[in-house]
Amino acid sequence: MAVTELTPGFSDPVHDSANAFRAILDAMARPGRIVDLPALPDPPKGFDAAAAVLALSLLDDDTPVWIDPGLRNAALDAFLRFHAGCPIIDRTDLCRFAFVGADAFAALVEDLPIGEPDYPDRSATAIVLCDGLTGGLRRALRGPGIQDVAHLAPKGMTEEGWESLTRNQVLFPLGIDTIFVSQGQIAALPRSIRISAEEN
Amino acid sequence: MTPESETDQQYNFAYLDEQTKRMIRRALLKAVAIPGYQVPFAGREMPMPYGWGTGGIQVTAAILRRDDTLKVIDQGADDTTNAVSIRKFFKRVAGIATTEKTREATIIQTRHRIPETPLEDGQIIVFQVPIPEPLRFLEPRETETRKMHALEEYGLMHVKLYEDIARHGHIATTYAYPVKVAGRYIMDPSPTPKFDNPKMNRTPALQLFGAGREKRIYAIPPYTEVVSLDFEDHPFEVQKWDRPCALCGATESFLDEVIMDDQGTRMFVCSDTDHCEKRRGEGHVGPAQEAAE
Numbered sequence: 001m002a003v004t005e006l007t008p009g010f011s012d013p014v015h016d017s018a019n020a021f022r023a024i025l026d027a028m029a030r031p032g033r034i035v036d037l038p039a040l041p042d043p044p045k046g047f048d049a050a051a052a053v054l055a056l057s058l059l060d061d062d063t064p065v066w067i068d069p070g071l072r073n074a075a076l077d078a079f080l081r082f083h084a085g086c087p088i089i090d091r092t093d094l095c096r097f098a099f100v101g102a103d104a105f106a107a108l109v110e111d112l113p114i115g116e117p118d119y120p121d122r123s124a125t126a127i128v129l130c131d132g133l134t135g136g137l138r139r140a141l142r143g144p145g146i147q148d149v150a151h152l153a154p155k156g157m158t159e160e161g162w163e164s165l166t167r168n169q170v171l172f173p174l175g176i177d178t179i180f181v182s183q184g185q186i187a188a189l190p191r192s193i194r195i196s197a198e199e200n
Numbered sequence: 201m202t203p204e205s206e207t208d209q210q211y212n213f214a215y216l217d218e219q220t221k222r223m224i225r226r227a228l229l230k231a232v233a234i235p236g237y238q239v240p241f242a243g244r245e246m247p248m249p250y251g252w253g254t255g256g257i258q259v260t261a262a263i264l265r266r267d268d269t270l271k272v273i274d275q276g277a278d279d280t281t282n283a284v285s286i287r288k289f290f291k292r293v294a295g296i297a298t299t300e301k302t303r304e305a306t307i308i309q310t311r312h313r314i315p316e317t318p319l320e321d322g323q324i325i326v327f328q329v330p331i332p333e334p335l336r337f338l339e340p341r342e343t344e345t346r347k348m349h350a351l352e353e354y355g356l357m358h359v360k361l362y363e364d365i366a367r368h369g370h371i372a373t374t375y376a377y378p379v380k381v382a383g384r385y386i387m388d389p390s391p392t393p394k395f396d397n398p399k400m401n402r403t404p405a406l407q408l409f410g411a412g413r414e415k416r417i418y419a420i421p422p423y424t425e426v427v428s429l430d431f432e433d434h435p436f437e438v439q440k441w442d443r444p445c446a447l448c449g450a451t452e453s454f455l456d457e458v459i460m461d462d463q464g465t466r467m468f469v470c471s472d473t474d475h476c477e478k479r480r481g482e483g484h485v486g487p488a489q490e491a492a493e
Contacts (some may be wrong), residue, residue, distance in 0.1 A: 003466040013218065014213045014218065015213065015265070015266055017218070017221075017222075018213070018214075018221075018263075018264065018265045019265055020267070021221075021225050021262075021263070022263060022265055024225075024229065025225075025232065025263065025406070026423075028229050028232045028233060029406045029419075029421045029422060030421070030422060048456065051458065057222070058222060058225065058226060058229075059222075060219055060222050061310045062223065063226070079369070080444050096226075117347075117350035117351075118343075118346040118347060118349075118350050119240075119346070120234055120237060121227070121231075121234065121237065121239045121240075123230075125229070142381070144235045144381075144382045144420075144421040144423070144424040144425075145232075145421035145422055145423060145424065145433060146423060147404075147422075147423045171382060172234075172384070173234050173237060173385070177229070177230070190232065190233035190234075191233055191234070192233060192234065192235060192382065
């Protein structure tokens with residue numbers, strides 16, 4: 001692969017990742033809230049800028065990553081290997097982070113590690129690439145981090161995708177955590193959140 | 201912000217290297233996702249002894265941004281050795297702004313108190329924790345306490361509180377009073393007085409806990425239910441004082457007893473120095489001030 005295909009990472013790695021992490025922490029602590037990520041580098045071809053920021057600020061050689069075959073290409077592999085140095089693996093049950101398109105998410109959820117009863121933190125975080133964080137199938141969210149009720153409607157999430165997340169919540173404190181990303185914005189859905197279809 | 205020249209450029213921003221920060225950041229995200237559960241992390245040696253807040257400092261270093269304003273308190277006070285040293289440490293290695301005012305701070309690192317001024321959405325409070333496991337004095341084996349948390353087997357903790365009642369007539373635990381977070385995990389709120397437990401319940405601020413020696417991180421997201429354990433016939437109660445703060449006259453704040461001389465003279469003053477100063481600035485006067493005038 002030509003060197004020119006490698007897209008740049010953060011221009012100021014220390015402060016860009018510190019700023020990005022606070023936005024991610026804010027999103028995880030306030031499920032359903034749409035948070036803007038600062039400092040977006042050009043993502044690899046076909047990848048999302050917000051997903052690229054998550055990769056640059058959270059991944060390293062301690063975090064095996066699984067990538068949806070629908071997203072994977074040489075430019076993305078090169079980007080992750082060069083900037084994050086993370087192993088890219090084929091087994092979903094061993095990954096700590098998974099990048100997946102919204103359409104393929106439902107089929108993936110049950111294959112990801114959900115942690116162990118003594119160590120529920122040994123579970124995967126799924127990063128779901130959407131066409132937008134509003135305007136899709138809407139669900140009401142309740143639980144830790146939400147004052148009363150929050151709503152989330154990522155474009156591209158299917159009925160089956162929401163159903164698999166509802167089943168995931170029942171496993172609490174085991175389960176996966178999900179971060180929806182689109183065009184520089186993220187919204188998180190940790191396993192602790194109860195999901196319902198009704199609108200109030 | 202401190203000028204670049206006054207910041208120690210020999211270290212990475214906020215002292216820790218980037219890989220350590222990423223490891224702590226990933227642990228923090230899992231801690232927030234599983235409220236009250238203790239996430240193990242690879243705690244580093246810090247340039248200060250264990251017990252000085254190495255856990256809290258690592259959490260603060262991992263979340264710190266250049267534009268943050270940091271407040272550090274030790275037993276409520278901004279001007280005690282531990283608070284002053286930690287504030288100076290971050291000023292030196294990160295060049296961030298510091299404050300003593302609760303409202304101005306974006307991050308508050310604390311040892312054993314929660315400020316009297318209610319915390320707001322967007323603020324983060326970082327607790328320094330010596331022993332994160334609330335069941336540790338009841339069961340010394342980590343493998344067993346892990347299992348007890350996994351099975352939600354918390355009967356032993358209620359037995360301990362019951363033994364308090366049997367022996368003393370009331371629940372005699374006054375600090376590190378166990379709480380249940382979001383209806384699932386029992387958590388040690390760090391050795392804060394139980395007076396502060398109600399402030400943890402449904403606060404709009406994010407609460408992070410770091411234990412350096414024990415290498416554990418845990419968290420309470422905003423607006424999360426935090427219930428202090430009790431019994432129907434022995435409900436949870438906070439400490440009360442029969443006198444106001446001697447300096448500012450506050451009746452609703454946590455008071456420290458200060459010995460004044462070797463004749464047994466004592467004074468009760470607010471443990472939260474910022475709160476006390478703010479009240480005095482507003483013209484509130486306590487009995488000691490009145491007597492002096």
